[in-house]
Amino acid sequence: MSIIDNINFVMPEITLFGFALGILVLSLFIRNKFAMGAIALAAVVTASLCLPRAGNSGAGLFFNMLSPDPFGLFFKEICLFITGIAILVSMGYKALKEESIGEYYFLLLNAAIAMLLAASSDNLLMIYISLEMLSLVSYILVAFLKHDPMSSEGALKYFLFGALSTGIMLYGISLAYGIFGTLDLSSISQIISSGNVNPLSGSIILVLILAGLCFKCALVPFHMWAPDAYEGAPTAITAFISAGPKAIGFAVLLRVFTNNFSGLYADWPTLVMLISIFTMTIGNVIAISQTNIKRMLAYSSIAQAGYMLIGFVVGTASGTEGLLYYIFAYALMNLGAFGCVVLISNSIKSDSIEDYSGLYKNDPVPAFMLSVFLLSLAGIPPLAGFVGKFLVFAAAVQAKFIVLAVAGAVNSVVAAYYYMRIIKYMYLDEPKAVVFAERSVPIQIAMMIVMAGVLIAGLYPSLFLGWITSSRF
C-alpha cells in the first residue's frame, strides 16, 4: 500500500485539524463560547463518522508507524466521545472567559488528534511524539485560567513532572533503540520472543518506559501532579484530562507491554502489582480528608487508576477485557462527576464540599446525577462502575492474584466513605442559603448522555461486552 492509500486511515485526524484551523481563523471574528463550541462539536462528530472500519489487515500503515487494529479503534472511539462531552461541558462552563475561546477549542481538538494518533501508534518514536503532543496541549489547557494562580501552579507542576517523566521514558526508548536496533514494536516483539535479550538491559528499558506511562496514568509514585493540576485547571479540562490522557496511557501500556513486551514483562507483575496496590490505597486514603471536590475527585481518579491497573497486572485476556470495560465505565462516570461539578459551581460559585450542603433543595437535578455518578465510582450495582470492578476482580481471582483482589475489595470500602460523604452533604444536610440554580443546556445534554451510558453499561453490560471482546488483542 502506498502512503496515499493510507491517508484514508488518518481522515479523522485530518478532519479535526482542518476544523481546528478553521476555528482559529473564525475566532478573529466570532468570540462566542456557544458558537465556537458547536463548530468544535461538529468537528468531533465528523471525525467519528470518518473513523476507519475495523478491517484488520494486520499490515502497518505509514511505514509501520500506525496500526489499523480494532484495539486502536476502540480507544479512538472512546477518546472522541470524551472530547465531545468535554466540549459540551465547556460550552456551559461559566468560569471560561470568551476572549480566547478560539484558542481553547483549537487546543482541545489538537489534544484529540494527539490521542487518536497515540491510540494506534505502533512505533516507540510515534508513541513518544503523540504522547508529548498530548502533554504539551494539556499543560496549556490546565493553565488556561491565566489570571488564576491555582491554574498556573497546577500547570507548572504538571509540566515539571511531565518533563521529568517523559525524559525518563525517552531515555528508555533510546536504550531500546540501542539494544534492538529498531523502534518498531512488532520487530522488537520478535527479537524479544527469540530470547536473545540481556535480562538486565531488558528490565531497565521496561522500568524506564513504565515510569513515563505511570505519569500519564497518574499512578503512584508519579501521581503528585494530578491533584494540583485537576484542582487548578478549568473544570471542563479537568474532566477531559482525567479521562482522555488516562485512557491513552492505559492504551499505550497495553500495547507496549501486554501485546509486545510480554516476554520481558513476565518477570515484572509483582512490581506493577505493588504500584496498583499503592495507587489505590494512597489515592483513597488521601481523598478522605479533602475539602475541595475537584481535589477529592483527583485523588479518587488516582485510586480508580489503581483498580484499572489490576486488569493490566493480571495480563490475561479477561484482565484486558476488564480493563477496557473499566476504562469505558470510568470515562462515563468521571466525565459525569466533573460535569456535575461544573453545573453545581455555576450555581453556587464554589467547589468546596461544605458548600454542597442541602443541594437536594437548591439544585436537585445535578445533585441527583452527581449522586448516581459517585455511587457508580464507589462500585455500587447496578451501575457501570460496578461492572468494571466486577470484571477486573474476576480476572484477578481467576489468575489467582488473591492479594490484589482483596486489596481492591478493601479499598472499595474505604472509597465508599468519601463518596458517601459528598452525598451526605447534598442530601442529609440542610442548605445554608438559598441559591438560584442556573441551568446550562449543553451540559445537561452531555450529562444525560453520560447518565444513560452509566445506567445501560451497568444494567445491561452485554450491549458493550461484544465490542470490548472484539477490541482486545
Add this chain to the structure above:
Amino acid sequence: MHFPILSYIVFLPLAGGLLILFTPKKNTALIKGIATAVTAAGLALSILLLLKFDYSNSAIQFEEMASWIPSINVSYHLGIDGLSVGLIVLTTFLSFLACIGSFGIATRQKEYFFLYLLLSTGMLGTFAALDLVLFYVLWEIVLVPMYFLIGIWGGPRKEYAAIKFFIYTLAGSVFMLLGILALYFTSNPHTFNILDLGKTAGALALGSQILIFIAFYLGFAVKVPVFPFHTWLPDAHVEAPTPISVLLAGVLLKMGGYGFFRISFPLLKDAAHYFALPFAILGMINIVYGALVAMAQTDFKKMVAYSSVSHMGFVMLGLASMTVTGFNGALLEMINHGMITGGMFFLVGVLYDRAHTRELDKFGGLGVKMPVYAGILTVFTLASLGLPGLSGFISEFMSLLGTYPVFRTITIVSVTGLIVTAGYFLYMLQRVLLGPLNVKWAGILDINKRELFTLIPIMILVIVIGIYPLSALKYQISSIEALIQKIGGMSF
C-alpha cells in the same frame, strides 16, 4: 404457569417508586396512595404465591430464567422453595404494614416513599434470586436506600448511624463478591447458577471451601449480625425512623441468615461441617451476650435492638446443629423474630410519638392510661421472651432441641440466655406499664386506629403460629429435609 409472579412481586415496588418520581411533590396523599397500593398488591400476590405453593415439593418452584450477561453466564434467575417462600411473604407483609406506619413521616415524603419502595425491591429480590450475581446486585441495592432512610429521617445521630451501617455492610459484601467470583472460577463449567453450583457441591477441596466460606461469612455475618460484627445494629436501629427499624429488624437481618441457608451451607457443605462448632459458639455468644447487654439498656429501642442480637443467636445455633429440627427452628425463628420484633419496634414507635422519649425510667404506670397499648405490648413481650403458646417459643425451642444432641454444653449455656431475656423484658414491662403513674404522662393518648391496624395482623399471626406451628412449618419442612440430606446432617 407462565405468569411471572415472582418478577411482579419483586419489581412492582420499583415500578411504584418510579411512578412516585413523576408525581408532584406537594401531592402527598397521592404519593402515600401509590405506595400503599403497590405494597398491598405485593402482599396480595405473595399470598397468592403461598396458596399456589406446593409445600410437599422440595424443588424450586415458580422458576424464571432469562439470559442477562451471556458471555460470563450470568442470568436473570428467580425461583423459590420452602427456604424462601416464608421470607418473601414476611417481607411483603411487613413492607405493607410499615408503609402504613410511614404515614406519619412529615418531611420529604416523595423521596421517602421512592427510597422505601426501592428498598422493598432489593429485599424481595435477594430472597428470590437464584443467580449469584443477581443476588449480589439486589443485596447491594438495599444499602443505598437504607443509608438515606436512616440518614435523612433518622434521630439525632442519624448521619453517624447511616454511614456506619453502610460501611459495615459494604465491607462484608465486597468479600462476599470475592467469594462469588471464587465459586465461579472453581466450578466446572463456570457458572453463577446457585442450583447448578449446589449439584456439584463437595467437589471442591476443603481448603478452598474454607476460604470461600469465610468470604461469604463476612458478608452474611455483618447482616445477621453475629458477634463481633453487631455494633452497627444498635446505632442503626435506634436512629432509624420507626417503620425503617421494623424493616431492619424484620427483614434485613434475615437476609444474612437466608444467605447461610441458600448459599454457604448447601454450596460449601464440607466447610459448613468444619465450622459447625464456631457457629454454635458464636450463636451462644449472641444469645447470652445480647441478652445481658439488653438488660443494661435504659433506652427502650436500644433494648429491643440488643434483643434482636440475642434472638438471631438462635438462628446461628440452629444452623450449627446440622439437624432437621435445628434448621427448622432456625428458619422459623427468622420469620417469628421478624414479626415479633417488627411489632416491638412499632410499639416503641407508638410510645415515642407520644412521649418523645424512649428512656425506660421516665415512664411508669402507663397501663392505666393506655390499656389497649398495654395489652398489645404485653402479648408481644411475652412472645419475644418465648412464652409457650406464642410463636417465639416454638422456634427457639426447636433450635435448642435440635442442637442439644450435638452441642450439649453450648445448648445448656444458651438456655441461660432465655432466663436473662425473660428478666429484661419483664423488667421493661414493669418500668413502662406498672408502678405509680408518672404525672408527666397524665394526658397521654391510647393507641390509635392506624397503629392498631399495623399491629393486629402481626399479633394474630404470632398467636396462630404459636398455637398451631405446623401452619408455618409445613411450607419449609420438605425443603429443609432435602437440604439436610444434601449436606449430610442428622435427620433428627
